[in-house]
Amino acid sequence: MKFTPLLIIIMFWGCKNDDESIVITPDNYHNSIDQIISVMIHDIFSPPVASRIFAYPNVAAYEIIASNNKDFKSISGQLSGLTAIPNYDKSKGPLNVQLASLVAYIDVSNELIFSEEPIVKYRDSLYTNWKSINKVEFNNAKEYGLKVADHIKKWLSKDNYKETRSMPKYTIKTNDPSKWQPTPPAYMDGIEPHWSKIRTFVIDSANQFAPPPPPKFSLEKGSLFYKELKEVYDVGNEIVKKGDTCVGIKTARFWDCNPYVSVTHGHMMYAVKKITPGAHWIGITKIACRKTNYNFDQTVYAYTKTALAIADGFISCWDEKYRSNLVRPETLINKYIDQNWKPLLQTPPFPEYSSGHSVVSGAAAVVLTDIFGDNFKFDDNTEMQFGLPIRSFNSFNEAANEAAMSRMYGGIHYRAAIEKGVQQGRNLGAYVVKKLKMK
Structure with a gap:
């Protein structure tokens, strides 16, 4: 049989496809x-729901x-309800671990989001590329990756999320000035009032790291609560006078991260979407992983x-928010101090204490410090x-301290929610570091 140059090329690429491994990078x-x-x-996921979408995948x-x-x-066995994943069938040949992981x-x-089409397109483009490189390796990794995914889906289906979708909405207590009220411009209902019922991951219960109660509600000018209310008002006025170059304004806007911002022009209202x-x-x-040149496995661990x-x-945090159910500064300032005052940032649609940014930033900072070290510049x-x-x-x-204080500059939190919140988060983060054995 005579081999033409074209046939030789075809045979070469065919062999190459069988032998070449699929490289998966960080x-x-x-x-x-x-x-x-x-x-x-x-899809405008609320902060609590978004955190669930980060955790399970x-x-x-x-x-x-x-x-x-x-x-x-x-x-497995360390997270609430998580059992060991299925074993890979080694008789199928070597497993591309990173590919299966991805x-x-x-x-x-894709199971946890609403708009599936963009992710399906993204996934299919990756699948097509991987399959063209090494079909057998791809199919083995895909089969096992999906088997593990199914195991995790069964686990997440029992975390009480579906049940909380049909629970009652937040009930407004209009006769109590200390309790949270919907705020302008959208006057949205309280977001996720039953989030404390979601199964925890590492901590033992939703209230394990409950902060001390907020200062006793009082509109007496000498009271601690009123002083904190007036501080929000005064700080807000001060930074607005300084203008857009003010550090406080820059800080508040950088850490805004409010997916519910509504903009009103006349009779038209639209949402400004953010993380x-x-x-x-x-x-x-991601920034820390890239700076330290973490490999794929290390990157997955850090995330x-x-x-x-x-x-x-x-x-x-949400357990405390709907327990203390504290009114936001904007509501009280408009009613008792200055009806024309507006916070620099739009007030999020849920109770004030403790500050979600402060809790989450404190927790994340402790864990990231444990992974990458203290004094990590970025x-x-x-x-x-x-x-x-x-x-x-x-x-x-x-960064966590700045994120927490940004809520004061933004006019949406009292000092106690910030300081007690970041400590609440740090306590929780330290517990995660101590209890969760990943290495």
Whole structure:
């Protein structure tokens, strides 16, 4: 038989396809998380719900890594209700662990979002490319990744999320001035009043790290509560006078992260879509992983540990929010001090105490410090997609402190919610670091 040059080329590429391995890089994982976040912004997920979307897919990916890398330990049995994932059938040949991990991440993520089409297109483009490189390797990894994803989906289906969808809405207590009221301009109902009923991940219960109660409500000018209320008013007025170059204004806008911002022009109202506080800290995790040149397995580990602290942080914070059910500064200032006053940032639609940004930032900062070390300098470009400049920090704790104080500058939190909130988060983060054995 005579071999033509064309036939030789075809035979060469056919053999190459059988032998070449599919290379999965940390950027593949970063990019996949970015794809999910873009859909989450579009779908306007609340901060607590968004934290759930970060946690479960990362756990799916991590468990595959941990079962095949001696540097990491499985967290089955450590997280509430999580059992061991299925074993891979080694008779099928070697497993591309990173590929299976990424398949599981994408599949579980797609289960938790609303707008599936963009993720399906993204997934299918990856599948087509991987299949063209090595069909057998791809099919084995895909089959196992989806098997693990199904295991995680069964676990997440029992976390009480579906049950909370049909629970009663928040009841407004109009006769009690200390209780939260819907705020302008949209006057939305209280978001996720039953989030404390969601199954926790690492912490034992929603109220395990409950902060001390907020200052006793009082409109007497000498009371601690009134002083904190007046402080919000005075700080807000002061930074507005200084203008857009003011550090307080820049800080507040950088850490806004409110997915519910509504803009009103005449009779028209529309939403300005942004990331959630949890997504901002997931973005910081990406920055840290890239700066340290973390490999794929290390990257999955960092995301997973941080996401779990964030998710438990929201459960802990929301437990306190609807227990203390404290009125926002905007409501009281407009009624008792200045009816024309507006906060720099739009007030989010849920009770004031404690501050969600403060709790989540405190928790994430402790975990990231445990992973990457203290005094870890980084440039935070997370908000550049929203037209905001890069801010630089000397440590994760410094960033957390700034994120917490941004809520005072923004006019949406009293000092107690900020200071007690960040401590609540740090306590929770320290518990996650101590209890969760991942290495």
